[in-house]
Amino acid sequence: MDIRQLRYFLEVARLSNFTKAAESLRIAQPAVSMAVKKLEEELDLVLFNRQDKKVSLTAEGEIFLGHARRILDDLRGAELEMAELKGLTRGEVRIGITPMISAYFFPDIFRDFKRSYPQLSISVLGEGSGRIQKMIGEGELDMGVVAAGGSAAFPPTLEVRRFLREEIVVCVPLDHPFAGRQAVTLAEFIGEPLVFYKEGYYIREFFLEALKGVGSAPRIIFETNLFSLVKSLVRNGTGISIFLKMVVAEDSDLAAVSFDPPLHLDLLIAWKKDTYLSLANRAFVDFLLEHAPGERDGEAG
Structure with missing residues (x-):
């Protein structure tokens, strides 16, 4: 096997599609298919299930995936270290x-x-x-x-x-009843209409985990991962939200209020x-x- 075959194999595994892998690698699709097929012949194993244009790793392919990643990681590390020793890269x-x-x-x-x-x-x-x-x-x-x-x-x-370590704070418009408070409880917060983050953002998962002991579900009325949009929706009164304190520290038209007890990330x-x-x-x-x-x-x- 050679490094080119491993790179092609990893890209097909990542995208679950030979055509998309070829586009990502900027080469012809038959070249990718032939390289992977040759790799399978050399290993005497089938690495991909190919059915109805769907591509997925076989059990053997899953095992080989870890080896291929380690080989390429080691190769990249060797190339970087040798280049640095010879002063060939700026970094x-x-x-x-x-x-x-x-x-x-x-x-x-x-x-x-x-x-x-x-x-x-x-x-x-x-x-x-x-x-x-x-x-x-x-x-x-x-x-x-x-x-x-x-x-x-x-x-x-x-x-x-x-x-x-940064504090998580409640973010509200200046005319909101929470704006003059030193702190609010989780129960008080989730009783308000909330503008919240979608799945995939850790601050959402962390906060929902913290709510498990509260006993009621949050009133999420709007979801987005665009934090600038979240700010705008809080400003216009659509709902309230949470931010890391640094993110709203300089917004004079928004109030940042601590939780009781405080939450940190x-x-x-x-x-x-x-x-x-x-x-x-x-x-x-x-x-x-x-x-x-x-x-x-x-x-x-």
């Missing part, structure tokens, strides 16, 4: 960041990092925390920012370091365990951990 930081915090915490971090490392480039992808974890695991991202709260556990394949930088992290990425991790405040409005547990 790139590839990171996934949840949209809610990308515009409110990281711009200053990126600015200061570029001042310290002007030779390095930065590539940022905006995704939800769960999607970022999956992309790191599959090698589509080098590292990413993920969220955690309470007793949340991460897959054993991930290495994580916390860099910030941990933000962590994550990368794939036992995988080579390039010098550029390691420099960013070290910079982030050194310059992030670590604690905001709460003590770490």
Whole structure:
């Protein structure tokens, strides 16, 4: 087998379609089919079920998938390390960041990092925390920012370091009865019409988990993952919502009110365990951990 066959196999497995894999790889579809077929012949195994134009991994294919990912991860790590030893690359930081915090915490971090490392480039992808974890695991991202709260556990394949603890606050318009309060309870909050986030955003899963002891369901009247739209809907009185405190700290036309008891979310930088992290990425991790405040409005547990 060769590396090209492994790359084609992984792309077909990711997209569950030979044609889409070929389009993604920018090669002809027959070339992908032939390469995968040759790989199966060399292994003397069938890796894909091919029925009614639907493609899925066989049991043998599922097992081989893990091996193929590890082989390509090791190869990429070797290429990066050897290139760095020979001084052939300037270096790139590839990171996934949840949209809610990308515009409110990281711009200053990126600015200061570029001042310290002007030779390095930065590539940022905006995704939800769960999607970022999956992309790191599959090698589509080098590292990413993920969220955690309470007793949340991460897959054993991930290495994580916390860099910030941020308070989750109720967000209401200035004329709302909650606006003059020091704090509101979960029960009071879910009695209001809520503008909320769709599945896939960790702040939603974390909050719904926190509500399990309240005994009643939230009144969600509008769902979106566009946090700027959430703000607008809160401003015009459609409903109220929750945000990380940093996201609404400078909005003079919105009020941020604490929960009673307070709720906090941990933000962590994550990368794939036992995988080579390039010098550029390691420099960013070290910079982030050194310059992030670590604690905001709460003590770490």
